[in-house]
Amino acid sequence: DTAVSQTPKYLVTQMGNDKSIKCEQNLGHDTMYWYKQDSKKFLKIMFSYNNKELIINETVPNRFSPKSPDKAHLNLHINSLELGDSAVYFCASSQGKNIQYFGAGTRLSVL
């Protein structure tokens, strides 16, 4: 079983659209994250979330919003997509602030 799974793996869409990326973890972890990886492989934390606290990287545009229906899921919703949003988005999870386990990534291409 995949520990952290993301869907879709690839997402191609037009500028201005709204899209969501789903993430599920079956590790029983209490904290989940979203990262953005640009074309140079640089990783940037976007959000970290547990049932008590949402921490937002202040540089993330408010077009991006995390939504957590339950402890095992943290979806990423993006409004009004822009060309610069094209990247690979990674979900991760951890128990508390321990080792993070990553999903395989979602490659988003905005045309």
Added chain:
Amino acid sequence: GNSVTQMEGPVTLSEEAFLTINCTYTATGYPSLFWYVQYPGEGLQLLLKATKADDKGSNKGFEATYRKETTSFHLEKGSVQVSDSAVYFCALSDKNTGNQFYFGTGTSLTVIP
């Protein structure tokens, strides 16, 4: 503040060559240090870690020693294989900042036969 600095890539080595990827850190407290590896088309996986000074993390032939005096955590492998081709990320987690993870910029390694 906290930060991680890695040597810039890309790095290209022949099979069986010796690998070193440098990593230095800045932290306000006593961080835990990690190396993650990202194989092509995959997410990051933990490769090894060290939680206190002088600890050595090791896995799959890779090693890194937590050096407080030089604030370094260099990754080494004695003999690389083609299958080691990947991007390597150094990271730290610092209790003083709520154990948030700080990743380096990644170093791409290509091993040629």
